[in-house]
Amino acid sequence: MEAYRIFGHVPGIIHSIDHAVATERGADEQSKTVYVLLPFYKRGNLQDMINANLVNGTRFPERKLMVLFLGVCRALKSMHQYKGAPVGMERMEMGDGDTEPGGGGRRKRGGKRVATLSKVNEEDEEREQERGLLEGEGPVGEGGIKSYAHRDIKPGMGGRPFPSVHLPTFYLRSS
């Protein structure tokens, strides 16, 4: 869940629409199930495309495939070289909210952060450009670069085509 929040703003990485934590009926307090509501992509995933190719005896046009692959690489890069949330989030935690107009008001943690999400999107594009400039300069600015490994890259991820929702479950280990 944390991961969905961290990367929610990154283009090319899925964002969660909503989530809920539920305790199964009859289960003890410790075992909670987190339901995450994710966007539905009607074109399916890469595995579906591979399967379609196998069935039809067709292949990916190489160039198209590599362009697609490059897109995945770029998304993965933003995870491997995570530069912090584009808007106030990361900075806010570092305590220099004054670089953002109105940053002071957003220092509150927890649930408040969700409220800033629409703001995040607005400023996304702007930050994108800025990020482009920072690239190649190594660890820059507040907090430097954190790195995350996805650890489960494969063609066929994600939910099955449920009508418009997809509810994977994640089990919380602690808290």
Added chain:
Amino acid sequence: MIDDTGSAPILMDLGSVAASPLPITSATLAIATQDTAAEHSTMPYRAPELFDVQTGFVIDTKVDIWSMGCTLFACLVGKSPFEMRSDETGGTLSLCVQGGDWRFPDEGPGQTGGGIRRAGTNSSIKGKGVDSGGGGGGSSASPDQLKISETIKEVVRRCLKVEPAERPDIDELIAMVEDVIKGLTGDDE
């Protein structure tokens, strides 16, 4: 992993995401990491270092590079290189992965794809010995429809190095892929 809206890929299934690098400082952590990998990541696409996590190792983002290599291969061929290899040889998937035992379908044991790559690949794979790059066929004229550009194959080869340090990092991979795309302008089949 990729959902497709138009032509934009989307990375998903973030349940497995972990901070990197993760130094394996204790046997307990080694086992925990291995268990997590077994639970969260898919075997044919899982990097060799996650099959047998050793104390003293560092698990980092190179595991994703491996998976990217498997993914690209799967797009070209139809399934993970190690699924294919273990189907062919009857060996277990994990042995194929940890031995780096895979190859392109048009590069059978008797065939010569190009001596250079054989040498290169074999050097990183000890005890493989199935396909020795002997012979001297110049062009890798593949018999069937599976003709894959040499440049793309090279990307896969680079990603599927058993030794994580030998794999490119994401920047290098992006640069490679960009080069490949440049080289592919127009030519499609």
